[in-house]
Amino acid sequence: xxxxxxxxxxxxxxxxxxxxxxxxxxxxxxxxxxxxxxxxxxxxxxxxxxxxxxxxxxxxxxxxxxxxxxxxxxxxxxxxxxxxxxxxxxxxxxxxxxxxxxxxxxxxxxxxxxxxxxxxxxxxxxxxxxxxxxxxxxxxxxxxxxxxxxxxxxxxxxxxxxxxxxxxxxxxxxxxxxxxxxxxxxxxxxxxxxxxxxxxxxxxxxxxxxxxxxxxxxxxxxxxxxxxxxxxxxxxxxxxxxxxxxxxxxxxxxxxxxxxxxxxxxxxxxxxxxxxxxxxxxxxxxxxxxxxxxxxxxxxxxxxxxx
Amino acid sequence: xxxxxxxxxxxxxxxxxxxxxxxxxxxxxxxxxxxxxxxxxxxxxxxxxxxxxxxxxxxxxxxxxxxxxxxxxxxxxxxxxxxxxxxxxxxxxxxxxxxxxxxxxxxxxxxxxxxxxxxxxxxxxxxxxxxxxxxxxxxxxxxxxxxxxxxxxxxxxxxxxxxxxxxxxxxxxxxxxxxxxxxxxxxxxxxxxxxxxxxxxxxxxxxxxxxxxxxxxxxxxxxxxxxxxxxxxxxxxxxxxxxxxxxxxxxxxxxxxxxxxxxxxxxxxxxxxxxxxxxxxxxxxxxxxxx
Numbered sequence: 106x107x108x109x110x111x112x113x114x115x116x117x118x119x120x121x122x123x124x125x126x127x128x129x130x131x132x133x134x135x136x137x138x139x140x141x142x143x144x145x146x147x148x149x150x151x152x153x154x155x156x157x158x159x160x161x162x163x164x165x166x167x168x169x170x171x172x173x174x175x176x177x178x179x180x181x182x183x184x185x186x187x188x189x190x191x192x193x194x195x196x197x198x199x200x201x202x203x204x205x206x207x208x209x210x211x212x213x214x215x216x217x218x219x220x221x222x223x224x225x226x227x228x229x230x231x232x233x234x235x236x237x238x239x240x241x242x243x244x245x246x247x248x249x250x251x252x253x254x255x256x257x258x259x260x261x262x263x264x265x266x267x268x269x270x271x272x273x274x275x276x277x278x279x280x281x282x283x284x285x286x287x288x289x290x291x292x293x294x295x296x297x298x299x300x301x302x303x304x305x306x307x308x309x310x311x312x313x314x315x316x317x318x319x320x321x322x323x324x325x326x327x328x329x330x331x332x333x334x335x336x337x338x339x340x341x342x343x344x345x346x347x348x349x350x351x352x353x354x355x356x357x358x359x360x361x362x363x364x365x366x367x368x369x370x371x372x373x374x375x376x377x378x379x380x381x382x383x384x385x386x387x388x389x390x391x392x393x394x395x396x397x398x399x400x401x402x403x404x405x406x407x408x409x410x411x412x
Numbered sequence: 413x414x415x416x417x418x419x420x421x422x423x424x425x426x427x428x429x430x431x432x433x434x435x436x437x438x439x440x441x442x443x444x445x446x447x448x449x450x451x452x453x454x455x456x457x458x459x460x461x462x463x464x465x466x467x468x469x470x471x472x473x474x475x476x477x478x479x480x481x482x483x484x485x486x487x488x489x490x491x492x493x494x495x496x497x498x499x500x501x502x503x504x505x506x507x508x509x510x511x512x513x514x515x516x517x518x519x520x521x522x523x524x525x526x527x528x529x530x531x532x533x534x535x536x537x538x539x540x541x542x543x544x545x546x547x548x549x550x551x552x553x554x555x556x557x558x559x560x561x562x563x564x565x566x567x568x569x570x571x572x573x574x575x576x577x578x579x580x581x582x583x584x585x586x587x588x589x590x591x592x593x594x595x596x597x598x599x600x601x602x603x604x605x606x607x608x609x610x611x612x613x614x615x616x617x618x619x620x621x622x623x624x625x626x627x628x629x630x631x632x633x634x635x636x637x638x639x640x641x642x643x644x645x646x647x648x649x650x651x652x653x654x655x656x657x658x659x660x661x662x663x664x665x666x667x668x669x670x671x672x673x674x675x676x677x678x679x680x681x682x683x684x685x686x687x688x689x690x691x692x693x694x695x696x697x698x699x700x701x702x703x
Contacts, residue, residue, distance in 0.1 A: 158511045162455075162518065207692040214453040215646070215691055217514050219684075221455070222639035226684040229677050286509070336635075340522060347515070380526040387519025391512050392504055 122260060126253045138256045140365045141263040142321065145313040146338070147345040147357035148266035152310035154343075155351035156279065157303050158286035159209065159216050163223035164342060167197035167311040169333035171318030173231060176244040176328050181237070186251065190258065190319035197315025198308045205307040210300045212289055224339065228330045243329030246322065255324045259317065266313040271354050273309070282306050283352065337380065344383045347390045350397025355412050359399055417672060420550045425668040427551055433664025434561040435622055437657045438568050439637055440644035442615030444656050447645065448588035449608040450506050452513040456497070456521035457641060458634025460613045462528065464490050464620025465629045472539050479541050479625050480563055486621045487567075487614040494613025498606050506605065521634075528631040536628040560622040567618050568657065571611070575653065584608055636680065643687045649696060 126134050146168065154160050171193030178189035204223065208216040231238045238244065273279040281302050284292040293299050322328045341364070349360025368379065394401060402408060443457045454460075467486040471477040477485075497520060505512040542559060545552040575581035587594040587604045595601050619637070627633070640663060647662055648655025663683060670682040 154511070158509055160511055160514045160518075162514075204688070207688050211691065211695050214447075214510060214514065214642075215695075217455075217510075218453065218639060218642040219687060219691070221642075222636070222680075222684055222687075225636065225639075226681045229681050233675070233678050233681075286511075343515070343518075377526045377529045381523055381530065384519045384521070384523030384526060387515055388501060388523065391516045391519065392501065395512070 119264075123257075126256055131252070134252065134256055136365075136369060138252070138259050138324070140361060141256075141259040142317050143342065143345055143361040143365055144263035144358050145259070145266045145317045146342040147349070147361045148263070148270050149310045149313040150342045151270060151346045151351055151353075151357045152273065153303075153307045155346055155353075155357075156273070156282040156286060157306050159303060159307075161220045161307075161310070161339075162217055162343075163220035163339060164310070164314055165334055165336065165338040166220075166223040166227045167200060167314035168318035168321070168338060169224070169227055169231070169330075170197045170200050171315030172322040172328050172333040173238060173244075173318075174315070175319030176246060176322045177237060179246050179323070180244055186249070186323045187254075187258070190316055190323060193319030194312045194316040197311040197318070201308050201311035202304070205304050209303040209307060224334045224336060228334045231330045231334075239329075241330060243327060243332070244322075246326045246328075248326060249323070252324060255320050259320050262313055262316050262320065267354065267358060269309065269313075270357070273306075274352075274354050278302070278305075286352070340380070340383055344386055346397075348386060348397055350399030350403075353397070353399045353403075353412060356397050356399040360397065363398075421672070424551050425672065426665060427553065428557070429665035429668035430661055431554075431557045431561040431664070432667065433661035434564040434568075435619060435660070436640055436644050436663050437660025438564040438622070439616060439619035440641040440648075440656045440660055441568055441571060441653065442612035442619070443638070443641040444645050444648075444653060445584070445588075445608055445615070446612040448653075449584060449591075450502070450513075450605055451510075452502060452506060452517070453510075453642065454502075454609075454612065455514060455517040455638055456524065457612070457616050458637040459521040459524045460490055460493065460616040460634070461620035461623065461637050462525065462629075462631060462634035463493065464617030465624035465633060466528065466532065466620075467617065468621040468624045469537055469539055469629045472541065473537075479539050479621060480559060483563065483567070483618050483621050486617040490617025490620075491610040491614040494610040495606050497613070498609035502609060503602065503605060521638075525631050525634070532631065534630060534632075536630050538628055539624045541625055554626075556625045560625055564619070564622055567615070571615060572653070574611075580604075580607060584611075640683060643683055646687060646690055646695075 122137070125137055129137070146164070150161060150164050171190075174193040174196040175186070175189040178184040178192055179186055184192070204219055205216075208219045232240050235241070273282070281292070281297050284295070284297060285299050285303060289299055318333060321333070325332075345360035345364050346357045347360070348364060349358065350356025390397065396403070399412070403410065403412070439457070439461060443454060446452055446454050464486045467489055468479050468482040471482045471485060472479050501516060501520065502513070505516050542555040545554045546558065575585055583594070583599045583604055584607065586597065587599060587601050591601055594604075620634070623633070644656055644659035644663055646659070648657070648659030663686070666686055667679040667683060670679045674682070
């Protein structure tokens with residue numbers, strides 16, 4: 106009985122979101138679609154950085170990889186878009202394997218720095234292989250009015266990422282990851298193969314950005330290196346996750362919702378001011394509110410730890 | 413595309429690579445110092461470099477000051493900025509998990525870079541001071557790069573002298589070898605932290621001044637240098653200061669030589685590949701370092 110309330114609430118919310126495109130204006134559907142995207146991205150950043158403490162400064166690389174995978178498969182191989190988008194959820198973890206295997210074997214800042222340069226490198230690589238990717242000119246996908254299917258697909262991605270976070274955080278796997286964050290040497294001493302679990306977390310964290318990037322490509326109809334590898338996207342997902350509460354299940358959701366709304370209302374009009382604020386939020390959260398909003402609420406209202 | 417590779421071309425690239433490498437070594441030394449003493453990777457290092465570049469640019473544009481002379485201003489200015497950052501923010505996360513210091517300096521870097529964007533716009537600016545090249549037989553030595561290289565080596569040399577000959581410099585090295593023992597020996601490690609961060613920032617600023625003579629100055633120019641500096645540290649071995657010099661020269665060489673076969677832009681990807689390969693086969697760096 107105790108769980109019935111939240112369950113009903115969640116079902117009601119899902120139904121409302123599912124029916125949203127039926128009555129909301131195109132603009133509002135788009136806003137919600139972007140919100141879903143941010144939930145999926147913040148949630149996946151949380152899996153590697155929030156749980157294991159290994160900071161990924163280049164998560165947008167997986168997003169861009171997904172976008173280009175989907176774009177190339179749709180345009181050059183005539184794949185139907187849902188399949189092409191799912192393929193992005195496969196290629197992004199492959200990239201993650203290539204980076205993660207050498208860098209996550211080591212403790213310390215190696216991984217963070219390797220991720221720091223990754224979006225630049227991906228941008229250069231994509232521009233270089235212009236026969237396949239269209240180089241700096243980008244790829245134009247055939248027109249398709251699919252914003253409502255894309256809406257549902259993005260919603261499913263956000264929901265899937267959140268369910269994945271729930272499954273991981275409430276499992277032994279999640280405990281292992283969090284023990285790495287708290288004390289990696291102690292975790293190793295207790296018999297946890299830390300390199301392996303860090304890598305698993307990283308691979309899982311690349312899936313949702315890969316899919317979200319593919320959906321973005323299908324939705325926009327046009328991708329170019331600059332539009333799918335922006336540093337700002339990484340910054341935004343980090344800010345959302347930190348602000349909401351890293352290492353929690355609903356923190357990234359909360360952060361994504363709050364910051365998307367603020368962004369829509371005020372900041373989007375002043376790009377640099379908005380980024381200056383993001384920088385200030387990161388500094389402030391790290392120094393004064395390391396557990397984020399949800400962490401503060403958990404402490405004050407004695408909410409369960411696994412939310 | 414097949415290009416006939418001649419001996420002269422190769423020599424030219426080696427020379428250009430070494431010239432670029434001297435600068436990398438200088439910038440990386442700053443990052444390495446801070447990492448050695450505090451175990452903090454300063455993600456804002458490139459942003460500090462950008463501030464150094466703007467210092468030189470404005471001194472040149474408004475007062476007509478010689479860019480190489482402007483190091484006398486940019487190093488102290490960045491030293492002060494570094495001390496302030498350390499005093500206000502970074503000292504709070506020195507003992508915290510790595511995640512905190514990485515995110516904190518990342519936040520600082522975004523803040524400063526975008527504040528610079530607001531203040532000075534995203535326009536590319538250039539310091540047109542020395543142009544042209546010296547011709548040494550068949551080899552062309554670009555004047556700004558040659559002078560920058562010499563100045564970079566001089567500043568790096570001075571930094572080494574400081575670290576090895578002065579009491580403060582020795583205290584910095586002692587702290588980076590073993591913080592607790594250094595403290596027991598009567599070294600005020602908090603003060604050493606301040607000086608080290610200031611010094612690291614000052615070296616980044618010097619690097620920025622020198623970069624401004626060769627490349628465009630804009631708010632996001634520094635980003636790539638954090639990555640490259642870290643690569644230099646990994647190549648030379650973490651905590652191994654002379655290793656930084658070797659790593660810098662090596663990175664410059666690799667970048668230039670790869671441009672033989674690929675476009676110059678792709679050389680950034682080559683640097684990245686180099687990092688991944690070194691981490692795979694020799695994570696302690698080429699000279700070996702302290703872990």
